[in-house]
Amino acid sequence: MSNPIETKPAEAERPPGLRWKARFPLLSLIVERLLLSILLLFAVSVLIFGGVEALPGDFATTYLGQSATPQAVANIRSELGLDRPLVTRYVSWLGGALQGDFGTSWASRNSVSEQVGRRLGNSLFLAGFAALIAVPLAVGLGMLSVHFRNRMPDKIINVLSLAAISLPEFFIGYLLILYFAVNFGIATFPATVYEGMGFLERLQTIALPTATLVLVVLAHMMRMTRAAILSVMSSAYMETAELKGLSAARSIVKHAAPNALAPIINVVALNLAYLVVGVVVVEVVFVYPGMGQYMVDAVTVRDMPVVQACGLIFAAVYILLNMLADILAIVANPRLRHPR
Amino acid sequence: MSDFTKYLAGKVTAGGMNRREFMGRAVAAGLTISAAGELFATSAAAQAPKKGGALKLGLEGGAATDSIDPAKATSQVMFAAVRTWGDTLVETHPQTRAPIPALAESWAPSPDAKIWTFKIRKGVKFHDGKDMTTDDVVATLKRHSDSKTESGAAGVLKSITGIENKGGDLVVTLDSGNADLPAIFTDYHLVIQPGGGVDKPTAGIGTGAYKVKSFEPGVRMTFEKNTSDWRSDRGFVDTVEIVTMNDATARIAALSSGQVHFINRVDPKTVPLLKKAPNVELLTTAGGGHYVFIMHCDKAPFDNNDLRMALKYAIDREEMVKRILGGYGKVGNDFPINDTYALFPEGIEQRAYDPEKAKFHYKKSGHSGSVLLRTSEVAFPGAVDASVLFQQSAKKAGIEIEIKREPGDGYWSNVWNVQPFCASYWGSRATQDQFYSGAYLSSADWNDTKFKNEKFDKLLISARAELDEKKRKDMYREMAMLVRDEGGTILPMFNDFVNAGTKKLKGYVSDIGNDMSNGYVATRVWLDA
Numbered sequence: 052m053s054n055p056i057e058t059k060p061a062e063a064e065r066p067p068g069l070r071w072k073a074r075f076p077l078l079s080l081i082v083e084r085l086l087l088s089i090l091l092l093f094a095v096s097v098l099i100f101g102g103v104e105a106l107p108g109d110f111a112t113t114y115l116g117q118s119a120t121p122q123a124v125a126n127i128r129s130e131l132g133l134d135r136p137l138v139t140r141y142v143s144w145l146g147g148a149l150q151g152d153f154g155t156s157w158a159s160r161n162s163v164s165e166q167v168g169r170r171l172g173n174s175l176f177l178a179g180f181a182a183l184i185a186v187p188l189a190v191g192l193g194m195l196s197v198h199f200r201n202r203m204p205d206k207i208i209n210v211l212s213l214a215a216i217s218l219p220e221f222f223i224g225y226l227l228i229l230y231f232a233v234n235f236g237i238a239t240f241p242a243t244v245y246e247g248m249g250f251l252e253r254l255q256t257i258a259l260p261t262a263t264l265v266l267v268v269l270a271h272m273m274r275m276t277r278a279a280i281l282s283v284m285s286s287a288y289m290e291t292a293e294l295k296g297l298s299a300a301r302s303i304v305k306h307a308a309p310n311a312l313a314p315i316i317n318v319v320a321l322n323l324a325y326l327v328v329g330v331v332v333v334e335v336v337f338v339y340p341g342m343g344q345y346m347v348d349a350v351t352v353r354d355m356p357v358v359q360a361c362g363l364i365f366a367a368v369y370i371l372l373n374m375l376a377d378i379l380a381i382v383a384n385p386r387l388r389h390p391r
Numbered sequence: 392m393s394d395f396t397k398y399l400a401g402k403v404t405a406g407g408m409n410r411r412e413f414m415g416r417a418v419a420a421g422l423t424i425s426a427a428g429e430l431f432a433t434s435a436a437a438q439a440p441k442k443g444g445a446l447k448l449g450l451e452g453g454a455a456t457d458s459i460d461p462a463k464a465t466s467q468v469m470f471a472a473v474r475t476w477g478d479t480l481v482e483t484h485p486q487t488r489a490p491i492p493a494l495a496e497s498w499a500p501s502p503d504a505k506i507w508t509f510k511i512r513k514g515v516k517f518h519d520g521k522d523m524t525t526d527d528v529v530a531t532l533k534r535h536s537d538s539k540t541e542s543g544a545a546g547v548l549k550s551i552t553g554i555e556n557k558g559g560d561l562v563v564t565l566d567s568g569n570a571d572l573p574a575i576f577t578d579y580h581l582v583i584q585p586g587g588g589v590d591k592p593t594a595g596i597g598t599g600a601y602k603v604k605s606f607e608p609g610v611r612m613t614f615e616k617n618t619s620d621w622r623s624d625r626g627f628v629d630t631v632e633i634v635t636m637n638d639a640t641a642r643i644a645a646l647s648s649g650q651v652h653f654i655n656r657v658d659p660k661t662v663p664l665l666k667k668a669p670n671v672e673l674l675t676t677a678g679g680g681h682y683v684f685i686m687h688c689d690k691a692p693f694d695n696n697d698l699r700m701a702l703k704y705a706i707d708r709e710e711m712v713k714r715i716l717g718g719y720g721k722v723g724n725d726f727p728i729n730d731t732y733a734l735f736p737e738g739i740e741q742r743a744y745d746p747e748k749a750k751f752h753y754k755k756s757g758h759s760g761s762v763l764l765r766t767s768e769v770a771f772p773g774a775v776d777a778s779v780l781f782q783q784s785a786k787k788a789g790i791e792i793e794i795k796r797e798p799g800d801g802y803w804s805n806v807w808n809v810q811p812f813c814a815s816y817w818g819s820r821a822t823q824d825q826f827y828s829g830a831y832l833s834s835a836d837w838n839d840t841k842f843k844n845e846k847f848d849k850l851l852i853s854a855r856a857e858l859d860e861k862k863r864k865d866m867y868r869e870m871a872m873l874v875r876d877e878g879g880t881i882l883p884m885f886n887d888f889v890n891a892g893t894k895k896l897k898g899y900v901s902d903i904g905n906d907m908s909n910g911y912v913a914t915r916v917w918l919d920a
Contacts (some may be wrong), residue, residue, distance in 0.1 A: 107801030114456070116803065117467055120546040120836055128748070158456030158463075159608050160593065166455070169607075225640055233648045241449070241645050243634055245611050330814050335638045338449075338645075340610040348454035348609055351800075 062240050077381060081374070086372040092363055096148070099362040103355055109133055110157050110353045120376035131157055144359065154356040156349070163360045166345070171364060173244060174341040177257055181264035186319055189269050193276025193315075194303055197284065212270035224263045224336040231259060241338035260337040264330060268322040275318040279311035313380035320376030328365040440898055444918035446628040449642045449651035450907075453635030455609035459730030461582045462535055462542035467655060467906065468635050470579055472612055474910030476518075477582025477597030477632060478797040480509060480528065480561075481573045483821070485902035485909065488733050490573035494523065494583055494598065495561070504568035504856045509561040515621045517585050518602045525556045530587025532563070535580060544580035546836065547825055558704035568856025570863070574733075574821040579910055600626030600914040609635050614913070627898070628916035643891075647671055652896045652918065655907050657889045658772065665891060674890040675719055676908075679731040679819030679826075682715075682771040682886060683723075684764065684781065684880035687811040689841040696877055697756035703742060703881050705785040713885045715773040719889050723882035726739035726871040727830070731903040732823050734860060736868035739875070749788035751884035761791035765806050770814035777883070778814055786898060808839045815839065817906060824865055826857050831874060840879030847873045895919050 072079040111127040112119060128134050132143075147154055153163040192212070196205040215223065232240035239256045248256070283289060284307055292302040331343025342361060349357035464473045480495040495509040515523040534540065536548035553564035563572065582597050595603035598621065601614035610715025614631040636642045642654040643661060647668040657665060657673070665671055686693035686702070693699060708722040721729065721913065724742055728735060766778040775796060782792040797806050797813075806813050821828040829835055832851055833843040847870055854866035874880065888906040892899060898916045902909035908916075 090513075108804030112804055113539075114465070115543060119543075122538070122548070123541050123543070123545045126539055157457065158454075160456045160460075161608075166608075170455075184720075206509070228641075228644045232650075233644055236648060239914060240648060240650055241636060241641060243611055245607060246605070336638050336641055338634060338641055340607065340640070344609065345455045348456050351454065352456050354456055 077378065079155070080381070081378065084370075084374045084377070088367070088374070089263075090367055091370060095366040096145070096359060096363060097141070100144070100355070100369060101361055103353055103358055104137060105348070106353060108353065110355070114158060114352045114354075148359070148363075154358045156354055156357050158349075158354045158357075160351055163356050165358075167342075167360050167364065169246070170340060170342045173339070174327055174330075176244075176253070177260060177264070177339065177341060178323065178330070180254070180257060181261045181268070181326050182323055184261065185265040185268050185322070186272065188265065189272035189319075190276050190315065192269070193273045194280065194308070195304060196273070196277050197280045197307075198299060200281070206324070207272070212273050215266040216270035220267045220330075221332050221336050223266050224260070224333055227259050227262055228336075243338050243340060245340075257339070260333055260339055263333055263337075264326060266341045267333075268326065272315070272318055272322055276311070276315050279314045280307045283307045283310045309373050309383065312383040316379045316383065320372045324369045324372045327368050421771075429824050435569055439896060440627045440917045441919060442627050442629075443629045443918070444628045444920075445632065446653075446913060446916065446918060447632045447634065448913060449634050449636040449645045449650040449654045451635075451637055451642060451654075453609050453633075453637070453641070457608040458593060459595045459603070459606055460578050460588070461584070462540070462544070462588075462592060464580060465543055467860065468548075468612075468633060469906075471655075471910045471912065472603075472633060472909050473579050474599070475580055475601050475614055475633075475913045476595055476599040476603050477584070478515075478599050479579065479581050480511075480576040480583065483574070483577050483902075483904045483909065485900050485904065487906055488731065488821075490577065493518045495573075495576070499575055500570065500572070501857065502858075504570045504572075504858055505565050507563045507565075507572050508557075509563070511559065511561055514619070515598050516619050517598055518596045518617060519585065521585055523585075523598055525559050525561055525584060527585055528561050528583055529556050529588060530589060531556050531581065531583050531902065532561075532587075534587045534589055534592075542580055544578050546829060547578055547821075567852065569824070570856060570858050571822040571824045575825065577821050577904075579834040601631050602846065611635065625911075625914040628913075631913045631915075646893065649893060653890065653892045653899075653912060653916070655888075655890050657891050659715075659889060661720050662717055662719070670894050672892055672894055672896075674892055674899050674901070676888045676890075676906075677721065677729075677731055677903060678888045678906065679727075679729055679903070680817060680886050680888075681723055681727060681729075681882055682774070682777065682816050682884055683727075683814070684778075684881040684883070685813060685815055685840050686881070687841040688877075688879040689843065690811040692756075692758050692762065693811055693879060695756045695758065697752045698758050698762075699879060700822055700876075701749045701752035701756060701788070701790060702762070702785065704752065705788045705790050706781050706881055706883050707744040708742075708883045709744070710784070711780060715777045715885055716884060719887040721885045721887075723884050724875060725878065725880055725882045726874040727817060727826055727880065727882060728823050728867070728871060729865050729885050731819065732826075734823060734867055736864060736866045738767040739868070739871060742875070744784060746784075746788035749785070753788065753790050761793040762812060763793050763795055765795045765797050765810050765813040767797045767799050767802045767806070768815070769802050770807075771816035771886075774814040781883075808837065820892070821904075824851070827851050827870060828855075831878070842874065842878045843882075844873055844877065892916075 110131065111124040111133060115123055132140065155161060156163055156166065192208050196208045228240055231238035238259050240259060242256050242260050244253050244256055280303060289302060289307060292306050330341065331347055334341045334344045343368045346358060346361035349361065450468045450471060454466060457466055457469050461473050464470055474883055478494050480493060481490045482493040483489065484491050492742045494512050494515060496512045497532065498507060498509045500507050511525045511528055517523055526573050527899050532554045535542040535544045536551050550567060550569060551563060552566050555562045585596055595606065600620050604613040604615050606612045612633045616626055616629050620626050636645060639658050640723060643665060645651045646654045649670065662673065666673065672775065686699055688694060703725055712718065712720045713724055722741065724739060764778055766774050768775055778794050782794055785792050807815050817830065820829065828851065830837050830839060831842050831847065833848050850866050850870050854863050857863040890907060895918050896916055900908050900915050902911065
């Protein structure tokens with residue numbers, strides 16, 4: 052048995068690290084993941100730096116474009132230190148970043164942290180509300196379609212959510228704009244939020260992009276919920292539950308759902324990450340000032356400090372959400388919570 | 392008054408037509424020139440500007456990397472913004488493009504056009520309440536032209552050797568004569584800032600019709616009325632808001648749902664749809680911007696003028712204007728100047744699609760095999776389609792063009808000005824001299840056709856210092872002919888500026904100087920209740 056109390060005698064023979072690991076499996080997992088993610092972030096920053104360097108043209112030439120003169124280009128290069136060797140520049144950037152200083156944007160000469168903070172806030176606001184609607188809705192619809200498996204409601208839910216995911220997100224956006232903003236005139240467009248906007252006004256402004264995102268991520272989560280629960284439903288203990296006379300709804304909520312949680316949590320985490328880092332197209336269509344557009348603008352002119360900061364944040368969001376998903380999956384599943 | 396003339400007068404009243412367009416069409420409809428002029432004046436006066444309201448513009452061409460520093464204003468959004476909060480020394484007339492006074496009241500050149508004296512307007516206040524002085528002007532011009540400058544205007548100011556305040560007047564000394572100096576000072580980078588903007592380049596304080604209230608790069612910029620504006624003929628609305636909208640469909644949706652009053656860069660392909668929207672009006676203006684296919688005159692096989700001529704005859708310009716610009720443009724004649732420039736040399740024969748002549752020159756060139764044309768969506772809107780049209784029309788003349796589609800990112804650093812034959816575009820410049828000096832002079836930074844012609848260079852330098860307009864115009868004719876018949880530019884079309892506004896938007900001035908009413912749109916329009 053894997054009961055910690057029973058394994059106690061064996062512990063003395065194990066090295067101290069392993070013992071600690073066995074006693075706090077969850078905590079040690081978190082620490083391990085955090086250390087790994089620092090390494091990962093470091094690798095990401097090297098990749099981004101190298102990637103932007105490999106792009107044709109540097110900041111000075113791309114920013115000035117057709118109005119550039121050799122003199123002005125040289126002035127910008129020497130002011131920003133672009134004439135120094137690659138490694139020197141990376142090390143000096145890393146030095147600043149380790150102290151929490153991401154520097155100033157080369158283009159606008161504003162503090163990167165301040166600008167990123169505002170944009171990240173916008174992105175999280177939109178992603179948060181989209182998730183708040185999409186996750187319960189997807190899981191609920193998934194359960195509903197299990198309940199009405201292979202009957203009309205199940206088929207309708209499936210067809211509609213598949214249709215929504217099959218349309219490109221910008222097209223869903225355009226359709227919503229066409230009907231709700233242009234034809235009926237009941238929704239706000241463009242969805243540009245800015246500082247000093249009231250909370251309710253903000254909510255009203257992001258209605259259309261939120262709806263678009265919900266439609267985009269709904270099907271994926273809904274179908275995963277449905278599939279996970281169905282696979283559990285075909286197991287022996289569910290048969291027992293049915294045979295002992297539990298109602299269908301009760302057996303789904305009480306017995307099937309907890310066992311199906313892990314895959315659902317994983318797909319939810321993936322979709323949440325997508326909502327934060329992958330929605331640049333929706334941002335552009337709705338003129339929403341989020342992180343995606345910010346990073347694309349910066350890459351266009353090779354504004355390295357901004358690209359680095361955005362890239363690291365995106366990587367961190369992915370890593371954190373995946374870690375959270377793993378942890379929750381462990382917590383939700385007794386077998387993983389107490390490993391042999 | 393015939394019905395058609397009445398219709399034209401109605402369009403003037405509605406703000407949909409400029410004087411140039413009106414005169415052209417009215418005269419064509421049988422009105423005498425003076426009668427047409429009077430009619431324009433009365434129709435235009437019938438619309439008295441209405442004050443007040445909140446104007447919203449949805450503009451393409453902004454990014455999170457935009458800076459409010461005028462020296463770094465390169466995007467369309469910042470161009471319009473700078474024109475809204477700042478003033479230059481000189482402005483251009485919307486219809487003739489002649490220099491007219493702004494912060495400079497008047498100016499006079501020395502006989503050799505080397506030393507210029509500008510009288511600076513008195514009693515103008517900056518937004519922070521300080522007086523605008525000649526010292527501010529001197530400091531501004533120095534910031535854009537000294538050796539440490541990072542300004543986008545550095546190129547046009549290169550020939551300046553001295554900037555001084557002499558007894559309250561601005562005195563500018565040049566290394567060689569230039570009759571166009573006032574026109575150079577209309578450049579939108581050169582807005583006058585307190586202390587030249589040396590200490591705080593991004594303060595956004597100027598003398599313009601509106602004060603900057605908030606600025607979020609790539610998102611939104613707001614302005615409020617400058618109540619102590621030195622001019623009363625502008626700044627009619629109370630507040631201005633510019634929202635960056637880089638998606639063409641988003642702009643059109645915002646306009647047709649009435650959320651913004653004005654948008655720029657309307658795709659010619661969507662014009663027929665937009666025309667159906669009941670509350671929207673198209674605002675088009677002829678401009679000097681153009682789309683080109685450029686050949687390097689010094690690289691094989693394009694170092695052969697017969698091959699260049701063959702390709703120039705092998706392009707169907709009329710079809711390009713129709714298909715690529717949706718009719719919103721004019722055919723080009725292989726030199727970069729059209730009638731939106733002062734001293735335009737009229738009467739040069741229009742080059743047309745002529746497969747026979749193309750065949751003749753192609754045979755004479757002795758070239759065989761295909762020529763490689765590089766193109767990309769970013770070269771100009773519809774560049775890939777235009778390249779295919781070119782390929783087809785050339786095929787009928789027996790010339791094989793191979794098209795290579797290049798990625799948009801990096802096109803301007805890897806392909807343009809590097810590869811011997813590619814698609815590209817040029818915006819308009821203030822004067823012919825500025826254009827030729829920037830792109831056709833042998834030593835020009837952006838001589839993207841590698842056109843090196845001694846006779847042309849000499850003409851350009853002497854025309855620059857020539858104060859006699861007639862002589863100057865003759866020189867420009869000669870230069871145009873050299874570029875047209877020996878240069879590496881295939882110039883099929885000049886594109887119109889295609890903007891759109893709601894019917895509430897009144898007083899839009901079609902300014903041939905540049906897009907969006909030369910950037911002044913926010914200060915010139917008003918909103919009908």
